[in-house]
Each structure stands twice: as structure tokens, then as C-alpha cells.
Amino acid sequence: MWRNVKCKYCFLGQIIDYYLLLLYIVLLHLKMSSHDRIDIFPSRMNLTIMKTRLKGAHKGHSLLKKKADALKMKFHSILRKIIEAKQLMGEIMKEAAFSLAEAKFSGGDFSHVVLQNVGKAQMKVRSKTENVAGVKLPVFEHYEDGSDSYELTGLSRGGEQLSRLKKNYSKAVKLLVELASLQTSFVTLDESIKITNRRVNAIEHVIIPKIERTISYIITELDEGEREEFFRLKKIQQKKEVIREAQEKVRKDWEKEKEAREVFASIPSNHVPSMLDDKEDEDLLF
Amino acid sequence: MGDIYDMFFNMDSGYLEGLVRGFKNGILNKEDYRHLTQCDTLEDLKLHLQGTGYGHFLANEPSPLTVSVIDEKLREKLVVEFEYLRNHAYKDLATFLDFIKYSYMIDNIILLITGTLHQRQLSELLPKCHPLGIFDQMETVTIANTTADLYNAILVDSPLAPFFKECISEEDLNEMNIEIIRNTLYKAYLEAFYDWCQRTGGPTADVMCEILAFEADRRSIIITINSFGTELSKEDRAKLYPRRGKLFPDGLIELSKADEYESVKRVSELYAEYRPLFDGTGNNPGDKTLEDKFFEHEVTLNVNSFMQQFQYGVFYSYVKLKEQECRNIIWIAECIAQRHRAKIDSYIPIM
Numbered sequence: 295m296w297r298n299v300k301c302k303y304c305f306l307g308q309i310i311d312y313y314l315l316l317l318y319i320v321l322l323h324l325k326m327s328s329h330d331r332i333d334i335f336p337s338r339m340n341l342t343i344m345k346t347r348l349k350g351a352h353k354g355h356s357l358l359k360k361k362a363d364a365l366k367m368k369f370h371s372i373l374r375k376i377i378e379a380k381q382l383m384g385e386i387m388k389e390a391a392f393s394l395a396e397a398k399f400s401g402g403d404f405s406h407v408v409l410q411n412v413g414k415a416q417m418k419v420r421s422k423t424e425n426v427a428g429v430k431l432p433v434f435e436h437y438e439d440g441s442d443s444y445e446l447t448g449l450s451r452g453g454e455q456l457s458r459l460k461k462n463y464s465k466a467v468k469l470l471v472e473l474a475s476l477q478t479s480f481v482t483l484d485e486s487i488k489i490t491n492r493r494v495n496a497i498e499h500v501i502i503p504k505i506e507r508t509i510s511y512i513i514t515e516l517d518e519g520e521r522e523e524f525f526r527l528k529k530i531q532q533k534k535e536v537i538r539e540a541q542e543k544v545r546k547d548w549e550k551e552k553e554a555r556e557v558f559a560s561i562p563s564n565h566v567p568s569m570l571d572d573k574e575d576e577d578l579l580f
Numbered sequence: 581m582g583d584i585y586d587m588f589f590n591m592d593s594g595y596l597e598g599l600v601r602g603f604k605n606g607i608l609n610k611e612d613y614r615h616l617t618q619c620d621t622l623e624d625l626k627l628h629l630q631g632t633g634y635g636h637f638l639a640n641e642p643s644p645l646t647v648s649v650i651d652e653k654l655r656e657k658l659v660v661e662f663e664y665l666r667n668h669a670y671k672d673l674a675t676f677l678d679f680i681k682y683s684y685m686i687d688n689i690i691l692l693i694t695g696t697l698h699q700r701q702l703s704e705l706l707p708k709c710h711p712l713g714i715f716d717q718m719e720t721v722t723i724a725n726t727t728a729d730l731y732n733a734i735l736v737d738s739p740l741a742p743f744f745k746e747c748i749s750e751e752d753l754n755e756m757n758i759e760i761i762r763n764t765l766y767k768a769y770l771e772a773f774y775d776w777c778q779r780t781g782g783p784t785a786d787v788m789c790e791i792l793a794f795e796a797d798r799r800s801i802i803i804t805i806n807s808f809g810t811e812l813s814k815e816d817r818a819k820l821y822p823r824r825g826k827l828f829p830d831g832l833i834e835l836s837k838a839d840e841y842e843s844v845k846r847v848s849e850l851y852a853e854y855r856p857l858f859d860g861t862g863n864n865p866g867d868k869t870l871e872d873k874f875f876e877h878e879v880t881l882n883v884n885s886f887m888q889q890f891q892y893g894v895f896y897s898y899v900k901l902k903e904q905e906c907r908n909i910i911w912i913a914e915c916i917a918q919r920h921r922a923k924i925d926s927y928i929p930i931m
Contacts, residue, residue, distance in 0.1 A: 388920065392914075392915075392920045395910075395911065395914035396923075398914075399910070400869075400872075406691055407758070410691060410698060410705070411694045411698070411758060412698075413698070445812075446760065446806075449759050449763055449802075449812075450762075450763055451871065452871065453805070454805070454869065454870075454871070455869075455871075
């Protein structure tokens with residue numbers, strides 16, 4: 295019965311040990327992740343590698359910050375242009391719509407004939423890319439293709455109002471193209487500013503501290519190694535000192551004994567120790 | 581000669597003339613226009629129109645009201661009245677009313693030709709035609725694939741055939757700009773109308789020939805002015821002048837040589853009726869344009885036609901005045917809707 299209980303406790307003990315081990319590993323892992331450094335072997339070469347990487351990270355950070363500033367400046371200028379263009383747009387569209395009403399008054403309802411007669415576009419849009427601090431922004435420009443196929447519309451009535459109408463609406467279309475290109479660049483710039491800022495912050499708050507922590511870890515490890523080495527040497531010296539003292543003591547004892555024996559046996563002869571004697575020699579100590 | 585017209589006119593057309601004079605009394609006057617210009621929204625406009633002869637024509641329209649809906653409904657009223665007149669007319673009055681319809685038919689045919697040449701569907705084009713200009717063969721226009729088919733098969737049977745025959749051949753239809761076709765047709769129409777009125781004689785001829793002569797001259801002058809700076813050559817331009825106005829023949833020759841606005845003005849000022857129209861016009865804001873002055877003159881002539889009795893001119897004048905009224909109401913509605921009240925008083929007052 296005692297053996298059964300012992301076995302049961304043995305088994306329980308094993309389970310408890312197992313869980314304790316798990317707990318230890320988990321805690322260790324937590325401790326490690328809050329340190330959050332790069333896992334490399336702490337050697338001197340790795341220290342130099344890490345230091346170079348830190349320098350690179352600082353340089354990258356400053357360059358990206360400059361890029362973010364340049365993009366922000368362009369962003370603000372585009373924003374100002376958009377506001378101006380939109381205000382102008384409101385006025386021009388109002389005038390164009392009114393000139394349509396005037397043309398309809400004098401010239402009757404010409405809209406159906408114009409719509410039916412439409413062939414290909416007279417005003418077209420081309421897109422180009424503009425490079426701002428490494429970001430490619432799309433820019434639209436308009437160009438006229440072909441001649442005015444509606445020159446003679448309103449020949450017998452309303453012609454003057456119609457030509458004014460054409461001018462007003464072509465102004466409106468040109469402004470629309472400009473506004474479209476400004477707005478697309480606005481959106482693209484916004485995206486790239488967000489990305490660049492994210493990268494700057496990532497370098498500043500994650501990468502550089504990580505590398506710094508790694509460097510300090512390597513340094514502490516190296517220091518600790520040195521201290522261990524130093525301590526080990528000291529210990530060895532201490533131990534050798536003790537051994538030497540012990541041997542010194544033995545030799546002194548032996549000499550004392552030798553003296554006593556000499557006094558005891560000094561009368562008969564001068565005992566000259568010879569090399570062939572079966573005596574113990576003392577050890578040589580350096 | 582005058583007796584015959586007085587005696588027999590009322591037999592055939594007296595009822596309809598009375599009807600037209602009644603319609604004419606319903607045309608908006610200065611008071612009505614003053615009320616309309618003071619409206620702030622299209623709903624107010626609708627309210628004011630309810631008090632006039634238009635009544636509740638906009639009653640069933642869903643809100644919000646738009647200008648195009650008002651336009652449609654105004655035109656619908658005129659169309660209904662005209663169709664009634666046409667259906668009750670016979671003999672000469674019927675021919676006369678048909679002549680009025682031809683000008684709308686010309687617009688519709690031009691629209692259909694353009695649409696067919698660009699392969700549009702008939703169902704798309706038909707709703708865009710002016711309702712007064714619908715004729716039987718209209719739907720067959722779109723069956724033709726080329727202008728040759730169009731010409732041979734369809735246009736020769738339509739009521740506009742004589743106008744086509746006179747001046748446009750098959751090749752011309754292909755090459756000519758659609759606007760030139762339109763103006764050539766209109767020239768033929770105007771000349772035919774004028775000749776018919778002249779043949780009818782009597783007070784009809786007195787009234788209508790005056791109005792049509794002014795229309796012819798007005799077209800010649802406007803075509804000349806609008807063709808400056810376009811690809812239209814002087815010879816082509818001269819072919820578009822209707823030859824029934826006061827400017828024919830000398831004025832037209834001078835006009836065909838004109839190169840700029842000043843020369844046109846000089847030619848027109850030789851004719852007493854047209855000189856005051858050119859005074860005070862210009863492109864500065866606040867000035868009336870030449871077209872506005874022409875509209876005013878036309879309105880004066882049309883109102884004066886009601887002074888004479890026993891003639892068909894009242895029907896023509898009524899249609900034109902009603903159209904002008906539609907244009908005025910739409911103009912005021914646009915100014916209100918676009919909140920651009922600066923030029924709201926630029927309508928043409930009628931009575």
C-alpha cells in the first residue's frame with residue numbers, strides 16, 4: 295500500500311513537473327518577446343554588423359522624412375489649386391447653362407439635331423505622368439482634334455448665341471479636364487504620403503529600437519562573457535595558490551621531519567642523499 | 581374683288597376664325613408677364629399660369645417641376661389647338677394650314693436624315709420630332725440605308741417632294757452639310773408659300789405676303805451674318821437667300837458680296853423698314869441683339885394681322901405668336917430655375 299501511494303505521488307509529481315516546465319518555457323518566451331530584439335549570436339562581428347545596420351536605418355529614416363516633406367508641400371499646393379478651380383467651375387457652369395437657355399430662346403430646339411449628328415469627339419484628353427519626389431502623378435491635358443463640324447448649326451437663327459454657347463462650354467470642359475487631373479493627383483499623393491509616413495514611423499519606432507536593443511544585448515552578453523572569463527582566471531589562480539600553499543606545507547613538514555631524522559642520525563654519518571635512494575622526492579613547482 | 585372674300589369667307593372658315601380670335605385673346609399680356617417675372621420658383625410660375633388661359637395644364641406633373649416638362653406641356657397645348665383647327669378645315673384653309681405644318685416637317689426630316697445617316701433607331705428619333713410636323717411617310721424614312729434610297733423611295737412621295745425636287749439632287753444630299761440642306765429646303769418652302777398666298781389674293785395676300793417677305797429678308801440677313809468666318813462660300817450663301825423679300829433682287833446681290841457686319845448694316849439701312857432694327861443693337865450687355873429686334877418686328881406684324889378680317893393670316897399669326905409666348909415663358913422659367921435673374925426681362929412682349 296505504501297508503494298501504491300508512493301507510485302501515485304510519483305506520477306502526480308511527474309505531471310506537476312511537466313506543467314511547471316511548460317509554464318517556465320512560456321514565461322521565458324514572454325520575457326523574450328518583450329525584449330523584441332533580433333535573434334543573433336552575440337559575437338563581436340555581429341556587433342559591427344548591427345552597428346552598420348543601425349547607421350543605415352538612421353540614413354533611411356532621414357531620407358524618407360525628406361521625401362514625406364516634399365510630398366506634403368506638393369499636396370498643399372494641389373489642394374489650393376483644387377479649391378480655386380472648383381470655385382471657378384461653379385461660375386463657369388452657371389454661365390454656360392445660361393448661355394444654353396439664351397441659345398434655345400433664339401434658335402429653337404437644336405439639341406436633337408446636334409445629338410444625332412455627333413460623330414467623333416472634337417476635344418480629346420491625353421494623359422501624362424509627372425514625377426514628384428519619386429511619385430508618379432497622372433496629369434491630363436486636352437487637345438483639339440478635327441475641325442468644328444457644327445459651324446453651320448443655327449445658320450438661319452440663333453447663330454450668334456450658339457457660337458457664344460460653344461465657347462462657354464469648351465471653357466467649361468477645359469476646366470473640367472484640369473480639375474480631373476488635379477483630383478487624381480490629389481488622391482495618388484494622399485496614398486503615397488500615407489505610405490511614406492507609415493514607413494518613417496515604422497523605422498523610427500520599430501526598426502531602430504529593435505536594432506538598438508539587439509546591440510545592447512550583444513554588448514551585455516560580451517561584457518558578461520568577459521567578466522566570466524576574468525572571474526574564471528581569478529578562481530584558477532586562487533585554486534593554484536591554495537594548492538601551492540598545501541604543497542609548501544607538505545614540504546615544510548617533510549623538512550621538519552628530515553631535520554628531526556638528521557638530528558637523530560647525525561652522529562653516525564653525514565647522510566648524503568643519493569640519487570639511487572628509495573626516497574620520495576618533493577615535486578617541482580613552478 | 582374684295583367683295584367675294586368678305587362674302588364667302590365666313591361660310592368655310594368663319595367658325596375657325598372666330599375660334600382663333602378667341603385663342604388670341606388668351607395670349608398673355610404685360611400684367612401676366614410681370615407676375616411671372618416676380619416668381620421665385622417654378623412652383624410659383626405654375627400657380628400663376630393656372631390663372632391664365634393655360635389653366636391646370638401642369639396639374640398632373642410630378643414634382644419637382646423642370647423646365648423641359650413645362651416646355652413640353654406648353655407645346656402640347658398649341659399642338660392640340662392646331663390639330664383641332666386643321667381637322668375642321670377644308671379647301672383653301674386646309675392647304676394654308678398644311679403650309680404652316682411644312683416648316684415643322686422640314687425640321688423633322690432633317691432630324692431623321694441625320695439620324696438615319698448615323699444609324700440611329702427609329703424609336704429613338706420619333707419622340708424627338710416636332711408633333712406638328714408629323715406626316716405619314718415619316719416612319720419610312722429610316723428604312724432607307726443610303727441617301728439615294730432615301731431620295732428615290734421616300735422623299736418623292738412626301739408632301740415635301742416639290743421642295744426637294746426644286747433644288748436638291750441626289751448627289752447633293754450626300755455631300756452637302758445638313759444645315760445647307762435645311763436652309764435650301766426652307767428657301768423653296770418660303771417661295772412656294774409666298775406664291776400660293778399671292779395667287780389666293782385678297783386680304784390674305786396683303787397680310788401674308790408682308791409677313792413672308794419679312795421672314796425671307798430676315799433669313800437672308802441672318803444667314804449672311806452667321807456665315808462670316810465659316811467655310812460657307814459667298815456663292816453657296818447666295819443660293820440660300822429666299823427670293824421673295826424686299827431685298828430681292830438688288831439687296832440680295834449686295835448681301836452676297838458682304839464681308840462683315842458693317843456692310844450688311846449698310847445694305848439693310850437702304851430699306852426703310854429695316855433701318856430702325858439695326859439701331860441700338862450690339863454685343864454689349866444691355867443692348868438688344870439683332871435677333872431680338874427681328875423677333876419684336878415679327879411680333880408687331882403678327883399682331884397687326886388680326887386687324888384685318890376675312891383672311892387666313894390670322895391662323896399663321898396665331899401660331900407664331902403662341903410659339904413666341906412659349907419661348908418667353910421658357911426663358912422666364914430658365915432664369916428662375918438657374919437663379920440668373922439679370923436678364924429675366926429680355927423676353928419679347930406681345931400684347
